[in-house]
Amino acid sequence: MGIAATTAEAGGEALSERQQAVLDAVLALMVEQGGDLTVSDIARRAACSKETLYKWFGDRDGILTAPVRWQASKVRAGHYDSQHLDASALRQSLESFAANWLAVISSGTSVALNRVAIGQAASGTNDLGRIVLANGRFAIGERLKPLLEAGRAAGLLAFDDTEVAFRTFFGLVGRDVQIRLLLGDRLALSETEIAADAKRAAGQFLALYGNRASFEARLRLAPQDEGGLYRPPSS
Amino acid sequence: MGIAATTAEAGGEALSERQQAVLDAVLALMVEQGGDLTVSDIARRAACSKETLYKWFGDRDGILTAPVRWQASKVRAGHYDSQHLDASALRQSLESFAANWLAVISSGTSVALNRVAIGQAASGTNDLGRIVLANGRFAIGERLKPLLEAGRAAGLLAFDDTEVAFRTFFGLVGRDVQIRLLLGDRLALSETEIAADAKRAAGQFLALYGNRASFEARLRLAPQDEGGLYRPPSS
DNA sequence: TGGGAACCGTACCGTACGTTACGGTTCGGA
DNA sequence: TCCGAACCGTAACGTACGGTACGGTTCCCA
Missing domain, CATH: 1.10.10.60 (Homeodomain-like)
Structure with a gap:
């Protein structure tokens, strides 16, 4: 510097x-x-x-x-269009966001870059920390929030605070992946695992913030492939 | 070494x-x-x-x-007893876990220690990374899982994979807190904010994994103070 | 009171590495 | 063909810091 x-x-x-x-x-x-x-x-x-x-x-x-x-x-990516938003398109967009984000944070370059930024954040003068946050966590937030609000406007989602809803989504997607990778845990996320995780995260998010009608419909369906939804005890 | x-x-x-x-x-x-x-x-x-x-x-x-x-x-803490587990006690225990974990990861010492471990994980020879993971992420996992399984045994929770359920809880609690702090973001979590976050996280977890009866009861109540639950549009 | 162990503060040594300097090569333009 | 800019590879410089040595002080125990 x-x-x-x-x-x-x-x-x-x-x-x-x-x-x-x-x-x-x-x-x-x-x-x-x-x-x-x-x-x-x-x-x-x-x-x-x-x-x-x-x-x-x-x-x-x-x-x-x-x-x-x-x-x-280089992180800047295209915004998702919020036209013609129905439940299926919303779910699809959420999964796409989640998969993209998981692919990013589990990549070797992301891990290396975050380590450098964290090391520099430790040494007094910041800068990298702000840059990485601005282009990671906050950038995806600004890109996702319009989708969430469009979903709310379309009556598909219900929440008061967009920030709170986004942070919940962030947590459901990332969980412990980033900290484990940063700390050196071997954790190879395959393409299919990322897709499955993205699907689960989107499903859980919709279970929390989806409107009642769509949620009850999903309750009746009791899907087998998405974690976190209640299904009647099989016993 | x-x-x-x-x-x-x-x-x-x-x-x-x-x-x-x-x-x-x-x-x-x-x-x-x-x-x-x-x-x-x-x-x-x-x-x-x-x-x-x-x-x-x-x-x-x-x-x-x-x-x-x-x-x-020094992290070792007492296990929670899983006797006399009803819905209220389960929720209380989850909130307690969440609040405790949030207090830990947002403390200055935790941030500093994780930074050191991450820096060392970057430099080839690991060790600290494994130690920190073993005593953080995985230790809390081993402590929480018995509670989750007791909740399932008591018919209060429904899930197939304890690990998946725990990781969801982990994500709902931590969200973006740890990575932001590691990257130098100012983010002072007050006692009351931690308590509120813990309550929200526990509520969201129960909404995802709680059994149908208790969940529907909460739907009817439509509480105002917990994020993520659907309430009828006020318009 | 004497002796030894543990430890503090300071000085010292060797080296790795950040930073600079320099000779040689390539290349584009007049 | 000549000139200068840009750049490569290597060598040289200076210093900060990891690691060690040493004299002086405290304290325990016989």
Whole structure:
């Protein structure tokens, strides 16, 4: 930090092709080796000189934080359209959100980036923590809330506080996944597991916030494949 | 790690009074200054010599991990008795679990300890990650599951997989609290906020896993103070 | 009162690593 | 063809910090 960088990441303008390749190398190194990177390691891996690294990113902190900022800038995804929203489309969108989010937080790059940000948050001066939060937790919140409110407007959901509803959804989706991965627990989420988890989370969310009519319909159906819904004791 | 420590933390025997005081100092330093501690810092703060620190804990890694192990060893709490379990007692126990867990993860020491463990998990050799997980996430799981199963045995809860049910509870309680704190978000949870969150989480969990009779009773009541339950549109 | 163990505070050593400097190469434009 | 900018690889510098050594003080016990 400190001294302003010369070229990149200062105003947040576009990075050159080469610079992006370097950041990719840094990221790959973070993923496979952890946070204790030496600048020489990075230079060797990226096949560029240390002088260039310092010229581009200022100092070691800049070199390590650049990939975080860069990845964060790529998170932006398309908003979901809230037209023609019926119960099925709502459920589908919720599942899609959940699956997407699970895929993100369980990816190696996300884990590595969050570790770097947490390490930096520990060392007094924050920045990365705010950036990661803004582009993770809060970004998905701002993207999901319109869907929730559209669902409410369509009479499919019922809640007072959108923030509370979103945080519940967040908890139902993420559960213990992120903290376990951050702490080094092996936890390989396959494509199908993510899909199943997303389905369960969406179902539980709808059970909590769906309107009574649709919920009672689901009660009568008593589906077997979604956790958390009551079914009559089989005994 | 590496070379076995001489006195403390080797077999996990009791630490002397003085040693505990030193670990308290390390912990306090972690909380207020973050993870980038020098051994000299610690020695100055703990008012002891570096020589003693190395003698007791082996090397820098031992010095930093000792307080984590020590705190972890203190987490053990009494099991909840599952006798005389009715709906009210179950709800009370769930709320108690939730409030306790929220208080733990939002405490400064927990945040600092988790940051240290995450930083160490990033640097190849794990250990702390496993310890923190074993004494946090998994310990509470093992303590809560008997309660859940007792509730099921009493006909108050319905679920197939205890693990799935627990993870749902975990998600409903923690939501985004831990990751936000780890990333440096200011998020002061007051006593009353924790109590309210615990109540909401327990209510949502019971709405998902409670049996139909009690759930329908709560539907008719349409309580105002618990998030996530449907109430008829006031319009 | 003497002796030894434990420990504090400080000084010291060696090294790893952040940062800078420099010679050599590539490449695009006049 | 020449020039300069950008960059690579390597070497050099300075320092911070992990780890050790040592003299001085306290305290326990014979």
